[in-house]
Amino acid sequence: MDIAAFRHRLLHWYDSNRRTLPWRALKGQKPNPYHVLLSEIMLQQTTVATVIAYFERFIGQWPTLEAMAKASLDDVLVAWQGLGYYSRARNLHKALGQLADLPSFPQTPDDLRKLPGVGDYTAKAIASIAFDQPVVPVDGNVIRVVARVFGLTQALPMLKKTVAEKALLLAADDRPGDFAQSLMDLGSMICRPQQPRCDRCPLRSLCKGYEDSLQHTLPIKAVKPPKPTRYGCAFLTMNKQGQIWLRRRPEKGLLGGMIEVPGTAWAEQPTELVHDGLWRGIVKHTFTHFHLNLSVYETTKDPEEILGFPTGFWADTKALDQQALPTVMKKVLAFLRPET
Template identity: 45%
Template sequence: MTASAQSIASDLLSWYDRHARELPWRSPPGAPPPDPYRVWLSEVMLQQTTTAAVAPYFAEFTRRWPDVDALAAAPEEEVMAAWAGLGYYSRARNLIAAARAVSARGAFPDSEAGLRELPGVGAYIAAAVAAIAFKRRAVVVDANVERVVSRLFALSDPLPGVRKAIRAHTDAITPSERSGDFAQAMMDLGATICTPRDPRCLLCPLADDCAAKLQGDPAQYPVKAPKKAKPQRTGTAWWIVRDEAVWLVRREGKGMLGGMRALPSDGWSARVDGYGAPPVAGEWRKAGVVRHSFTHFDLDLVVMVLTEGSAVPPGAGEWWPIADLEQAGLPTLFAKAAQRALA
């Protein structure tokens, strides 16, 4: 480790000791590391999701399932319902599978290689858990770290191609001791000081070492490739009511919103345009359109309400009391569709 890299690590850790964020899944700087379960759970939840959005879900999950064995024993439908609203539902399915794998072996693996063997655990989560929970030296790179390092070294190649260089530079400045605190310090720096817009360079502990600041425009980093326009898809969801209860189905275990309760729909995940046939005969009224953005496409979902006709849909499903619909754990798309139908 070069003298410059040592200086960067030392300055950042000194700053972190004074300014570390208080988060429910963390231990304070210098304290014993947190339970691996809490680190792993938080990192799974935080993928592509903000800290503010994750905090109440983390609190509820750890209240209901305080350790990995409790989560492993939980019915899958309860976990999926508790996850509703966080999005990226494959994370929840992998969460259950990983919890069961850890419970079966008796403990979390304490190395990056071992952690990578768990369902849904990629390079980032494995490194984060190894460094933060097990005090292993690991190179932890999330979006905040990408931004800090790309500015620190003025890396001008665009994402995603520059990620190999970002990792190499992060490796060069990651210390052997306190690498977990170092990783969390980098995350905090990116979240609070080295922000995407209007970075607060006057408060940055690494300002004197920052090549982008010396150039005069750190906000131009990381350089991003032009965004491709998302395809637009359309579909239909059907609202069928009987005796103050609405008909809900469970989506296939794999694919979009897999395993989640939902309103019946026409397979919009594979449709580009057009609408499917209703599940039952009758008089239908259009209640409106719900617009929702997924990672790879935008969706306009037409909500149709059955006003008169047969209310015995084919196939598996359940009548769910409308008064208790919030407990059904509908994903955001179908929660919005339900609100539109009720309105």
């Protein structure tokens, strides 16, 4: 592989085809590390198209790192609603608190990795994009492009290690931030998961995958076991003032620190009902590792009487948008009667 030609062609293509994204510095401008960090945390597990609106809203609400560091975790979780993977929001809030106390923004992957929620990929993405450190972050786009260009027929997850080795060969001091983003853009716009646009690709004459007609086959995915289904019950408990009983989930674990409608634990077998509420329906929701079927019941009983849910608070049903509710709980609350 002619690495110099790879880099040169990709950067040349990037100069006239780069995506305009709200967190990206315009040509000739210096990137804002806070914008890069915020966008990279949001982009973990979420598409660019979805992140754009959230990023703009966050920057509108907290224009500087210091402003967001001072925000309450609840405000951040409320703003994060709908993005999912809420541990990202908690870690982001913690990381910004630490950054606000540092004399300067860390610049190397090693220093950036010390921040909560910043793993190897995110550290390298921030280091290269915000500080032009000569590293290549390896995400799904980069795995796909590198696997195809180098014709790597190993299956994931082992493939990732080989791609990381190739990424070391590709890293260089010449425009590291642009190079990292050019790989991301090529993966998103040209070397797409389905229907790669090889006819428009600046790397085509270097591409082993194209030469071997493997562009539709690579990268070879790992065989995933089927997702299990878990079951539980959720209780819409109302008082005479039309308020609903909610509680906060434990800080650690799935949806940590978020607000929920109380319910049973989520078990591998359908939950045997030990409460005589009025059945309202079933909510189906899919998390990364399992599907969830939640039976929703309505009750006017005192919360202390229901399955031992004494810890919680009454919330105004007209102001539920101020609660840090994950999507699955919004689905449960959709069963509230319109008059409540």
